[in-house]
Amino acid sequence: MPTMKFTNPLRALDLTALDVRKIDVQKMTADVRGAAEDIVRRLPLEQARKAVAPAAKVARDAAYVAVGVGVIATQRVNARRYEMRERFNGVQQRINEAAPRVIDEAQATAQRVIDEATARVRTLVEHRKDVTATAE
Secondary structure (H helix, E strand, O other), rough: OOOOOOOOOOOOHHHHHOHHHHHHHHHHHHHHHHHHHHHHHHHHHHHHHHHHHHHHHHHHHHHHHHHHHHHHHHHHHEEEEEEEEHHHHHHHHHHHHHHHHHHHHHHHHHHHHHHHHHHHHHHHHHHHHHHHHHHO
């Protein structure tokens, strides 16, 4: 089987010396099209497929990896969402269990404060009445 040897003429390409303003896009497009047509004419189809096969395999593998990473990321997001929902439900259940007790304690404390304040006010009023009665 004949082998093909490709040479890379761009090995020493210095892109810093490239002046974009001097590029003729129309000419470049025609040159690229001509080079592609020349390659197609010179290479039989089977050899072209064999030459491109490694790059196609790499591209296919990269696509599979990207899809796999996307699937794994989606699964992780769903797992985190489930964990957060379970945590939220646990916190909500504890709040629902503690709320009646907290309400009862708050009401009892408020009633105790009201009773103490009422008793002090009554004591002060009685003391005031006693002081005014003795002063007369």
